[in-house]
Amino acid sequence: xxxxxxxxxxxxxxxxxxxxxxxxxxxxxxxxxxxxxxxxxxxxxxxxxxxxxxxxxxxxxxxxxxxxxxxxxxxxxxxxxxxxxxxxxxxxxxxxxxxxxxxxxxxxxxxxxxxxxxxxxxxxxxxxxxxxxxxxxxxxxxxxxxxxxxxxxxxxxxxxxxxxxxxxxxxxxxxxxxxxxxxxxxxxxxxxxxxxxxxxxxxxxxxxxxxxxxxxxxxxxxxxxxxxxxxxxxxxxxxxxxxxxxxxxxxxxxxxxxxxxxxxxxxxxxxxxxxxxxxxxxxxxxxxxxxxxxxxxxxxxxxxxxxxxxxxxxxxxxxxxxxxxxxxxxxxxxxxxxxxxxxxxxxxxxxxxxxxxxxxxxxxxxxxxxxxxxxxxxxxxxxxxxxxxxxxxxxxxxxxxxxxxxxxxxxxxxxxxxxxxxxxxxxxx
Numbered sequence: 001x002x003x004x005x006x007x008x009x010x011x012x013x014x015x016x017x018x019x020x021x022x023x024x025x026x027x028x029x030x031x032x033x034x035x036x037x038x039x040x041x042x043x044x045x046x047x048x049x050x051x052x053x054x055x056x057x058x059x060x061x062x063x064x065x066x067x068x069x070x071x072x073x074x075x076x077x078x079x080x081x082x083x084x085x086x087x088x089x090x091x092x093x094x095x096x097x098x099x100x101x102x103x104x105x106x107x108x109x110x111x112x113x114x115x116x117x118x119x120x121x122x123x124x125x126x127x128x129x130x131x132x133x134x135x136x137x138x139x140x141x142x143x144x145x146x147x148x149x150x151x152x153x154x155x156x157x158x159x160x161x162x163x164x165x166x167x168x169x170x171x172x173x174x175x176x177x178x179x180x181x182x183x184x185x186x187x188x189x190x191x192x193x194x195x196x197x198x199x200x201x202x203x204x205x206x207x208x209x210x211x212x213x214x215x216x217x218x219x220x221x222x223x224x225x226x227x228x229x230x231x232x233x234x235x236x237x238x239x240x241x242x243x244x245x246x247x248x249x250x251x252x253x254x255x256x257x258x259x260x261x262x263x264x265x266x267x268x269x270x271x272x273x274x275x276x277x278x279x280x281x282x283x284x285x286x287x288x289x290x291x292x293x294x295x296x297x298x299x300x301x302x303x304x305x306x307x308x309x310x311x312x313x314x315x316x317x318x319x320x321x322x323x324x325x326x327x328x329x330x331x332x333x334x335x336x337x338x339x340x341x342x343x344x345x346x347x348x349x350x351x352x353x354x355x356x357x358x359x360x361x362x363x364x365x366x367x368x369x370x371x372x373x374x375x376x377x378x379x380x381x382x383x384x385x386x387x388x389x390x391x392x393x394x395x396x397x398x399x400x401x402x403x404x405x406x407x408x409x410x411x412x413x414x415x416x417x418x419x420x421x422x423x424x425x426x427x428x429x
Contacts, residue, residue: 104131
């Protein structure tokens with residue numbers, strides 16, 4: 001292409017995703033130039049270990065351990081190292097000197113997104129991070145660009161493939177959590193230390209990013225109410241199925257007149273809801289907007305090729321902007337987040353109890369709900385157990401988190417209640 005602009009690209013990290021990004025930059029250079037209006041020259045790949053085995057055969061001359069030198073000579077920096085440091089230092093260095101940055105680093109963006117966006121705005125650089133949420137699914141650009149003229153009221157999704165694989169397998173096979181977790185680890189869906197996934201922390205970082213973009217504000221991961229799936233039992237999953245529900249770990253960002261609520265927890269989803277049909281390690285994000293209505297984005301939530309696709313989408317978007325010389329809006333927040341106290345959110349509870357199997361117990365339990373202003377939608381009593389205790393599963397109508405949790409506390413103190421088996425919320429109805 002005569003007169004074509006050439007841009008130098010530095011790649012930081014060459015793991016599962018980085019190797020695929022390098023492959024695409026090299027193999028698809030002609031197509032990328034045609035689509036973006038500029039040729040992209042991969043000038044080097046910064047790695048910690050020059051001798052490590054790579055997933056893709058690449059020219060060894062591309063590799064270096066001097067990330068700073070690579071950054072200082074680049075127009076575009078792709079950061080795929082992960083972690084807080086030195087990734088944060090490298091991104092800051094690139095943005096400060098005016099180089100645009102593409103990253104998939106959800107933890108860093110969730111913690112320091114406002115700071116890094118401000119740095120990008122000051123230097124006129126772009127900071128893009130589509131790959132930080134839901135793998136290959138294009139969700140951040142549609143929220144930031146396609147829905148920029150609308151008012152998003154709620155974003156709710158399955159954004160962690162590991163937990164969805166576990167809960168889906170528990171639902172379809174009846175297996176216990178520990179057994180399915182072991183299977184997920186054997187298949188490579190779960191890390192040896194799965195805490196970030198099963199504890200909900202990975203989903204919380206993504207929820208913070210989604211909320212920040214959807215509501216034009218700044219939400220950090222430590223502001224997200226977070227619960228994991230380690231307490232979900234096979235009995236919970238079976239009882240939910242009998243009631244017409246499936247259990248999913250949901251990331252929810254919601255805006256109302258009272259403020260913004262961002263939360264992650266396992267919840268019952270009606271089997272008629274689109275999110276209930278998301279199986280295996282797939283992800284899906286459900287968006288509600290004032291004018292667009294209900295939208296759902298679905299696809300592979302992880303994997304080298306899938307995540308590389310999201311990275312390259314950002315690369316092309318940034319390259320088009322640089323080739324045209326026309327600045328694009330950055331991700332700066334319009335205002336500080338007005339976060340609701342978690343106790344004020346409105347939700348529904350699904351409560352499992354073991355109770356004494358004797359006359360008057362149900363009336364005493366119903367009275368507790370009434371005293372706390374919580375309405376019961378349904379109550380299902382299972383057959384008495386060998387120790388003479390009966391199991392109840394109670395579904396409530398909408399109530400505040402404060403009223404519902406105080407109801408559970410009162411039930412726990414009731415003599416007729418042997419134990420509270422589980423407490424889960426119901427979403428998506």
